[in-house]
Amino acid sequence: MSQTVTPQQVLDVLRPVQDPELRRSLVELNMIRQVQIQAGRVSFNLVLTTPACPLRQLIEDDCRQAVLSLPGIKQVEIVTTAETPQQKSLPQRQGVPGVRNIVAIASGKGGVGKSTVAVNVAVALAQTGARVGLLDADIYGPNDPLMLGVSQQRLVVADSPQGEVLTPAENHGVKLVSMAFLVTPAQPIIWRGPMLNGVIRQFLYQVQWGELDYLLVDLPPGTGDAQLTLAQAVPMAGAVIVTTPQTVSVADARRGLEMFRQLGVPILGVVENMSYFIPPDAPERRYAIFGEGGGTQLAQSLGVPLLGQIPLELPVRTGGDAGMPVVVAQPELASAVALRELAGRVAARVSVLALTTD
DSSP states (O other), X not given: OGGGOOHXXXXXXXXXXXXXXXXXXXXXXXXXXEEEEETTEEEEEEEXXXXXXXXXXXXXXXXXXXXXXXXXXXXXXXXXXXXXXOOOOOTTOOOXXXXXXXXXXXXXXSSSOHHHHHHHHHHHHHHTTOOEEEXXXXXXXXXXXXXXXXXXXXXXXXXXXXXXXXXXXXETTEEEEEGGGTSOTTOOOOOXXXXXXXXXXXXHHSBOOOSBXXXXXXXXXXXXXXXXXXXXXXXXXXXXXXXXXXHHHHHHHHHHHHHHHHTTOOEEEEEEEXXXXXXXXXXXXXXXXXXXXXXXXXXXXXXXXXXXXXXXXXXXXXXXXXXXXXXHHOTTSHHHXXXXXXXXXXXXXXXXXXXXXX
16 A cells, blocks of 8 residues: 555665766765655655756656556656756865856867857756856957847946946846957957956956856867966866867867866867758758768767767857847757757766766
């Protein structure tokens, strides 16, 4: 009879169920909480490590199947929530108050769609319920405000116990700071390295970010001052390297990835953007206009995950120009689906590294 089932029995049958990413028992990870039993019905909270968990449905199904094996249990109610783990602290690195994980979105060269990936991944994470910020660290060519639809906004200066701080712009659930808010659209930024270093640190520490699960940093292409400043200033959850399949792009991406390794930054994985073109009048067709397999070969040769292959579709470009990321404007498109899956994989990798890395 169901009356004889106890919360401990529920935990016992759930103990073999593992988080597929962490490969550890949900019970041992304290992800099963508040077990209640009443009249053949079991309810409990399932606390995942990220709101963007890509395997949420699989975990819920495994839990439900396990509990239904108990005698007399006819119904299982699962309330799924998330608690994003905090990245590990590092000596001589100062974390950003309230920010749990800082993720660099980087590329070896320009023109690979890095900012498009950064903006869409940020919005996709926010769509899952995660608290997300985006720091546009491409000081010389800041485009994120346009892509996020906030190019007409201006940052507000507020008083705080630590002095004056900037209040970020916000749209589509994402908080944003960018140099574009502080200059006129046609004004060039002609700065040497120390000035760039200073503004990136200001964007990190003198902004009211609030509580964030993820702060994505959209870095300029290459291996210069911005990358070095970020890696030396804050403990980072990891770096995502964006490339196209093209040989030239892959060669530069390899150098960018190795730079982060030398600086001691974990590599979350590689993203192959513009993997193939899907024409709007023939969505069943695929054209490999930038070549094939470059991102896969790069990831395999360096022993890192291939996080995603993003197709090129016209709405990706039009949405960016209009301030409506494709994951918002046309979420059913192949590119939008791929970007949402990418966001989930990035979040999963961050959680795995935070919970397993010594």
